[in-house]
Amino acid sequence: MTDVCVILVNFKNEKKTADCIRSLEKGTVKPTRVYVIDNASTEASQKYFESLTFSIDVRWIWNKENPGAAAGWNIAIRSIQAEHMRCYVWLLNNDTVVAPRALEKILEKAEATNAGITGSLVKKANGDFSGGVAIVHPKFATVRRPQSPEEQRFDYVEGSSFMISPECLQKMGPLSEDYFLYFEESDYCYKAKRNGFTLAWATDCVVYHDIGSSTGSEIAKGKVPFFIDCLMIRNRIHFALKNGFPTFSVLIGLAISLALRIKRCQFKRAFVIPKIILSETSFKRFIEENGGNYEIQK
Numbered sequence: 001m002t003d004v005c006v007i008l009v010n011f012k013n014e015k016k017t018a019d020c021i022r023s024l025e026k027g028t029v030k031p032t033r034v035y036v037i038d039n040a041s042t043e044a045s046q047k048y049f050e051s052l053t054f055s056i057d058v059r060w061i062w063n064k065e066n067p068g069a070a071a072g073w074n075i076a077i078r079s080i081q082a083e084h085m086r087c088y089v090w091l092l093n094n095d096t097v098v099a100p101r102a103l104e105k106i107l108e109k110a111e112a113t114n115a116g117i118t119g120s121l122v123k124k125a126n127g128d129f130s131g132g133v134a135i136v137h138p139k140f141a142t143v144r145r146p147q148s149p150e151e152q153r154f155d156y157v158e159g160s161s162f163m164i165s166p167e168c169l170q171k172m173g174p175l176s177e178d179y180f181l182y183f184e185e186s187d188y189c190y191k192a193k194r195n196g197f198t199l200a201w202a203t204d205c206v207v208y209h210d211i212g213s214s215t216g217s218e219i220a221k222g223k224v225p226f227f228i229d230c231l232m233i234r235n236r237i238h239f240a241l242k243n244g245f246p247t248f249s250v251l252i253g254l255a256i257s258l259a260l261r262i263k264r265c266q267f268k269r270a271f272v273i274p275k276i277i278l279s280e281t282s283f284k285r286f287i288e289e290n291g292g293n294y295e296i297q298k
Contacts, residue, residue: 002107003032003087004163005080008094009072011039014048016210017094025055029104032087033057035076036094040066040291065293068180069159077174089169091162091185092207096122098161099206106163109202116168116197117189119157120205121149130209133157133201136186139249141240143186149203157199159185161207168197178297180287183235190243227290230269233257234276234283 006024010017017036024031034056038045041062049060061075073091080089088110090103102120110118122132131145133154146154162185164172172192175184189199224232233254240250254277261270276283280296287294 002111003085004029004090004103004107005076005085005087006031006034006090006092007037007073007076008034008092009037009039009069010045010094011066012045013094014045018049018052020092020094020096020098021052021054021056021058023097023099024103026100027098027103028101029107030056031090031103033059035059035061035079037061037063037072037075039063039068039072066291067293067295068177068287070175070179070184071177071295074174074177077169081169086166088166089164091159091164093160093209095210096160097125097208099208102161102205102207105205106161106202109200109205110163110165113198113200114165115200116165116172116192116195117157118163118165118200118202120161120207121201121203122158122160122207122209125208125210127208130211131158132161132203132207133199134186139246140253141236141245141250142253143236149201152201154199154201156186156189157201160209160211161205165197168192171195172197176297177295179235179238180231180292180294181235182232183239186239187242190239226269229261229266230272230276230286233273237277 008017008020021034024034036049036058038049038060041064046062063072063075077089080087088107106118106120119132122130124130129148134143134145134156135153136143136155172188172195175188237250237254241247258270258273272286276286284294284296
């Protein structure tokens with residue numbers, strides 16, 4: 001039996017986290033263990049989680065701060081490594097619900113392909129196709145999702161369902177924490193490919209994702225919340241420059257993004273975005289002003 005540890009990061013969304021665990025309980029293959037990292041944990045959230053009972057092994061980790069998604073995942077990853085567990089690690093968004101055969105099918109794909117990272121077929125909560133993987137423009141680093149499961153060329157696996165093989169985890173270690181939220185999975189996939197690992201997409205592993213339920217990231221263009229909009233653009237540019245995309249093209253793309261926000265009279269965004277791109281101290285302050293806790297990477 002192959003061991004699989006699932007990691008969920010909760011941030012003020014306890015009911016959806018519990019629903020995700022309930023769906024894992026119903027699987028044809030059960031995870032060896034589920035870690036729940038409760039970011040910005042409160043007495044109320046802890047009491048809620050501790051009142052629940054599950055038929056699978058669930059470990060709670062109370063995190064007083066909110067250091068972001070990757071930092072939360074990494075707490076559990078380091079715990080797994082400290083216990084010398086050789087297992088697949090399945091990162092799931094806490095606002096997902098998995099189909100009964102999801103773990104069975106993603107594990108089959110991961111083992112059959114020997115992929116370093118494997119994704120799922122992600123559907124919206126209403127059942128419409130969403131993706132699960134993404135394609136990155138080779139010059140501008142803009143991102144789009146495939147139109148259907150038949151479109152098999154992709155550049156990274158989305159973090160809503162992201163399974164890492166034991167070999168990949170051993171060689172690569174934890175995820176980069178210098179994004180806070182968004183693009184950390186893209187960065188990990190690009191690094192994995194540079195280190196000789198392949199990516200796979202298990203299109204028969206279905207995961208339902210209530211996309212943007214916590215952040216509003218899927219609201220129509222021009223209406224994405226201030227914090228999320230600034231963060232996504234900053235992280236796209238950070239990811240692109242870190243991973244060797246053409247600087248001139250990336251800067252043109254940034255200029256277009258800023259021009260669009262000026263056209264929409266979103267002047268504050270047009271001012272803040274360059275500031276948090278150019279200064280890590282400004283980025284740290286930006287995260288802290290919006291309820292997070294970002295440690296400057298050394």
